[in-house]
Amino acid sequence: MARLAGRSAIVTGGARGIGAHYSRALAAAGARVMIADIADGTALAAQIEAACGAGTAASAVCDVSDEAQVMRLVAGTVERFGGIDILVNNAALYASLPPVKCTEIDVALWDRVMAVNVRGPFLMAKHVAPHMIARKAGKIVNIASGTAYKGLPDFLHYVTSKGAIVSFTRALSRDLGGHNICVNTLAPGLILSDTGLENTAHLDQSRSSVIASRAIKRDGYPADLLGALIFLASSDSDFVTGQTIAVDGGSVNT
Ligand SMILES: NC(=O)c1ccc[n+]([C@@H]2O[C@H](COP(=O)([O-])OP(=O)(O)OC[C@H]3O[C@@H](n4cnc5c(N)ncnc54)[C@H](O)[C@@H]3O)[C@@H](O)[C@H]2O)c1
Numbered sequence: 001m002a003r004l005a006g007r008s009a010i011v012t013g014g015a016r017g018i019g020a021h022y023s024r025a026l027a028a029a030g031a032r033v034m035i036a037d038i039a040d041g042t043a044l045a046a047q048i049e050a051a052c053g054a055g056t057a058a059s060a061v062c063d064v065s066d067e068a069q070v071m072r073l074v075a076g077t078v079e080r081f082g083g084i085d086i087l088v089n090n091a092a093l094y095a096s097l098p099p100v101k102c103t104e105i106d107v108a109l110w111d112r113v114m115a116v117n118v119r120g121p122f123l124m125a126k127h128v129a130p131h132m133i134a135r136k137a138g139k140i141v142n143i144a145s146g147t148a149y150k151g152l153p154d155f156l157h158y159v160t161s162k163g164a165i166v167s168f169t170r171a172l173s174r175d176l177g178g179h180n181i182c183v184n185t186l187a188p189g190l191i192l193s194d195t196g197l198e199n200t201a202h203l204d205q206s207r208s209s210v211i212a213s214r215a216i217k218r219d220g221y222p223a224d225l226l227g228a229l230i231f232l233a234s235s236d237s238d239f240v241t242g243q244t245i246a247v248d249g250g251s252v253n254t
Contacts, residue, residue, distance in 0.1 A: 001030070002028075002029050002030025003029045003030060003230060003234045003235075003236070004026060004029040004030040004031035004086070004230070004233060004234060005030035005031075006030070007030070007031045007032070007085040007086055007233075008031060008032045008033075008034070008077070008081035008082070008083060008084055008085055008086070009026045009031045009032070009033050009034065009084070009085065009086035009087070009088065009233065010033075010034045010036055010073070010074075010077055010084060010086070010087050010088065010124070010128065011023045011026065011033060011034070011035055011036065011088045011090055012036045012037070012062070012064050012087075012088065012089055012090050012091035012120065012121075012124060013036075013037055013064075013090040013091030013092060014033070014034075014035035014036060014037055014041060014044075014059075014088070014090065014091075015035050015037035015039040015040065015041035015044055015059065016037065016039050016194070016195055017094075017095060017193045017194060017195035017196070018090065018143075018188070018191060018193045018195075018222045018225065019035075019037070019088075019090040019091070020035075020044055020194075021193075021222035021223070021225070021226065022088055022090060022225075022226070022229055023035050023041075023044060023048065023057065024044075024047075024048060024051075025226040025229060025230060026086065026088070026229075026230070026233060027048045027051070027052045027056045027057055028051070028052060029230050029233075029234070031056075031085075031086060031233070032055060032056050032057065032058075032081050033045075033048065033056065033057045033058075034057075034058055034059070034060060034073070034076075034077045034080070034081065035057060035058070035059040035060070036059070036060050036061075036062045036064070036073050036091070037059070037061065037062070037091065038061060038062070038063050038091075039061075040059070040061065041059030041060075041061075042059050044057070044059065045057040045058055045059040058080055060072075060073050060076055060077075063116075064089075064091045064116060064119075064120030064121070064123060064124060065112075065115040065116045065119050065120050065123070066123075067123050067127075070120075070123040070124055070126075070127050071127055074124075074127040074128055074131070078131055083131055083135060084128050084131050084132065084138070085132070085135075085137065085138060085139065086138070086139045086140075086141070086233045087124055087125065087128045087138070087139070087140045087141070088141045088143070088229070088233070089120070089121035089124055089125070089140065089141065089142045089143060089165075090143045091116065091120055092116060092117045092120075092143070092158075092161070092162075093112065093113050093116045093117060093158070094145075094158060094202075095193070095195040095196050095198070095199050095202070096195075096199060097113070097155065097157075097158055099153075099154035099155060099205060100154055100155075100157075101154060102154075102156040105156060105157055109157065110157050113157040113158060113161050114157070114160075114161055114164075117158070117161035117162065117164075117165070118161050118164045118165065118168070121142055121165060121168060122168065125140060125172055125183075128140070129176060129179075129181065132176070132179065132181045133176070133179045133181070136179055136180045137180050137181065138176070138179075138180075138181040138182070139181070139182050139184075139232060139233050139234075139237070140169075140172065140176075140181065140182070140183040140184070141184055141185075141186055141229060141232045141233060142165050142168060142169045142183070142184070142185045142186070143165070143185075143186055143187075143188070144162045144163075144165040144166050144169075144185045144186070144187040144244065145158075145159070145162040145187055145188060145189075146187050146188065146189040146190075146246055146248045146251055146252045147159045147162055148162040148163040148165070148166050148187065149187070149246075149252040149254065150213075150251070150252055152205075152206065153205070154205070162187075165185060166185055166187070166244055169183050169184060169185040169242060169243075169244065170242045173241040173242030174242070177241055177242075181241075182232070182237060182238065182240060182241040183241055183242065184232045184237070184240060184241060184242070184243050184244070184245065185243070185244040185245070186225065186228055186229060186232060186244075186245055186247065187244050187245065187246040187247070187248070187252070187254065188220065188224075188225055188246075188247050188248060189210060189214070189220050189246065189247065189248025189249060189251050189252075190202065190203070190206055190207065190210045190219075190220060190248075191220045191221060191222060191224070191225065192219050192220065192221055192222075193222055207219070210251065211249075213251045214248065214249035214250055214251045215249060215250030215251075216249035216250055217249070218249065220247070220248060220249060224247055225247050228245050228247050231245075232245070
C-alpha cells in the first residue's frame with residue numbers, strides 16, 4: 001500500500017518551484033493534495049489527477065499572509081478531503097527576491113518577507129492544528145533553509161525569516177506534541193528549482209561556493225528533497241518532532 005494512502009495534505013506554495021515537486025510526490029505516495037498558492041495551481045492539479053487518479057489533487061488560490069484567506073483554504077480543504085493530515089509550509093518569498101544590502105532593505109520589503117515567510121506558516125498552523133488535534137494525529141513540515149545556519153550575504157530579510165522557522169518548529173512541536181502531532185523542519189540547501197533557474201540571482205551568487213561547502217560536491221535538485229519530505233509526512237517519523245533535517249549534501253550539520 002502507498003505510504004500516504006488515505007491521508008490528505010496541504011502544500012503551500014505548491015503550484016510552482018520546489019512546492020510543485022512536493023505536491024506531485026505526496027500524491028504519488030497516495031495522499032490527496034490541496035495545492036495552495038498565490039499562483040494558479042489548476043494545471044498542476046489536473047496533471048496530478050491524470051497521473052494519480054480523480055480526486056487526488058485540487059488547488060486554491062491563497063495568500064498565506066492573509067488570515068481570512070487561510071481560514072477559507074483550511075475550511076475548503078476539510079470540506080473536500082474530510083480532514084487534514086499533513087501540512088507542508090513551503091510558500092515563501094525566495095526566488096523573486098533580488099540581493100539587497102542590509103543597509104538598504106526597505107522596511108516595507110522586510111515586513112512583507114516576514115508576513116509571507118513567518119506569519120504565513122503561523123497562520124497555516126493556527127488554523128490547521130485544531131483539525132489535527134481533533135484527530136490526535138498530524139504532520140507539519142516547515143520548510144526553512146540551510147542559510148539559517150550559515151547566513152547568505154545580501155539576503156538578511158530572507159535568512160532571518162528562515163531562522164525564525166527553525167525556532168517556530170521547535171516551539172510548535174512542544175505545543176502540539178501532547179496531541180500526537182509531529183512538527184519538523186526540512187532545510188534544503190541551494191536547489192536548482194525551475195523558479196530559481198528563471199531568476200538566477202541566487203545561483204550566480206552562491207552556486208560554486210555552496211558546492212565547495214558540501215561534503216557531497218554536486219548541485220542539489222528538487223528530487224533530492226522528496227525522500228526526507230515523505231519520511232516527515234509519513235508514520236515512519238512518528239517519534240520524530242522538533243527536528244531540522246538539512247538536505248544539502250552535508251553543507252551544514254543541524
Ligand atoms: N530553491 C532553493 O535553493 C531553496 C533553498 C532553501 C530553501 N528553499 C525554500 O523552499 C521553498 C520553495 O522554494 P522555491 O525555490 O520553490 O521558491 P519560489 O520562490 O520559487 O516558490 C515559492 C512558492 O510560494 C508561492 N508564494 C509566494 N508568496 C506566496 C503567498 N503569499 N502565499 C502563497 N504562496 C506564495 C509562489 O507562488 C511559489 O509557488 C521556500 O520556502 C524557500 O525558502 C529554497
